[in-house]
């Protein structure tokens with residue numbers, strides 16, 4: 001049972017999210033006169049998908065919403081014209097101390113999504129924000145700016161998550177996360193899944209709307225359906241997010257312009273990718289730098305929290321080499337060792353190196369998708385020496401080695417990698433050479449499990465003993481659902497693995513399963 005103060009705060013937050021219209025709207029006269037001529041008649045509240053904020057800077061943050069009164073219908077129940085939306089930022093939750101406000105166009109071509117890049121705010125400060133169209137108001141969101149670049153915070157708390165297959169389970173993990181005290185949430189991809197709806201059953205409690213995703217309209221409906229989840233919506237409203245994608249926002253295991261084998265044709269894939277990227281931008285609190293151009297979208301970027309922590313948010317899908325050896329889990333074919341293979345593409349790789357070399361942060365974090373540590377999936381009954389997953393960095397051995405060598409030779413301060421994708425929790429030592437048990441540890445990888453993908457999962461996986469004995473660089477391995485909460489100080493990094501045993505039913509508890517720490521200057525995590 002949380003202390004009384006926390007419960008009151010939670011209750012207030014809950015009320016503000018559900019009865020948003022009660023908030024004052026101090027600039028009503030100005031906004032109504034302009035909004036009146038362009039107001040669109042809607043039978044339901046257009047802010048059904050909630051609000052979000054993201055990519056904080058010391059003086060501002062991105063505010064997001066999308067007007068969508070009928071979320072599961074084509075065009076979201078909106079007319080084919082642009083509409084005007086008012087926004088305001090306040091220093092109190094009651095929205096009575098307004099410090100910034102304005103009006104913005106929600107373009108019909110962009111699904112009436114709204115992206116406001118607010119500036120002129122104070123650094124390292126909590127703000128609340130709200131949107132209005134006509135007489136309809138959005139829920140009130142809470143956000144926080146980053147500290148100034150010369151400030152060394154004494155503590156930074158955030159959480160990271162990935163892989164939220166809507167059909168596989170309830171978002172019980174977000175129910176807990178939305179109640180946490182965090183500065184930031186990071187999403188590492190598989191925010192939506194592209195499959196057609198499948199019938200519900202005992203272990204698959206929810207059902208996708210619509211067909212397998214290919215058309216823009218279907219991507220939009222899928223994003224809207226996910227955003228309707230109350231716990232996902234509450235977590236967006238509670239904290240600023242940093243988002244990046246993996247494969248399922250587009251298509252399983254695609255690589256660059258190469259679609260998944262046996263699904264989309266190579267000719268049709270660029271249009272599908274353009275549709276996927278556009279819908280992703282429309283539904284995320286991203287800056288203008290991420291506006292897609294056809295099938296291209298620049299998502300990789302750097303976000304700095306003063307002198308304490310720098311996040312390099314990566315995109316390991318759009319520019320990567322194709323998975324070698326026909327994808328899947330195999331012993332490595334020759335292509336795995338192709339020196340030209342890449343996970344980031346040349347431009348992003350050079351950008352990353354430049355950002356890391358010029359960083360003055362105590363912790364240098366990669367927020368990215370697939371595991372970097374080489375995991376040997378050798379099974380007891382198999383005679384193979386080494387079995388690796390071709391979709392991961394291990395399948396791009398040259399790229400993996402280049403990154404490890406770079407960490408090492410450039411003496412990057414405290415490199416930490418955050419990873420999603422594999423629907424399981426891992427704590428891994430990052431090494432150049434996994435065949436040499438005495439190879440030095442260069443960095444630390446925290447792999448976070450899925451929010452819901454794969455459904456209810458075991459605390460001790462069947463292959464646990466074998467995986468741990470075969471992979472001395474692995475410190476922790478677990479297959480429950482959940483997320484990872486991190487607490488960073490100048491001296492120590494701490495990751496608390498939050499797990500939910502049951503996602504096949506709603507309202508299930510979330511507990512701390514394990515904690516691992518990294519001490520400043522000593523790569524590799526130990527149980528803490």
Ligand code: FE
Pocket residue numbers: 163164190248421422423450453
């Ligand atoms: Fe996934």
Ligand code: CA
Pocket residue numbers: 190246247248421422
């Ligand atoms: Ca994935």
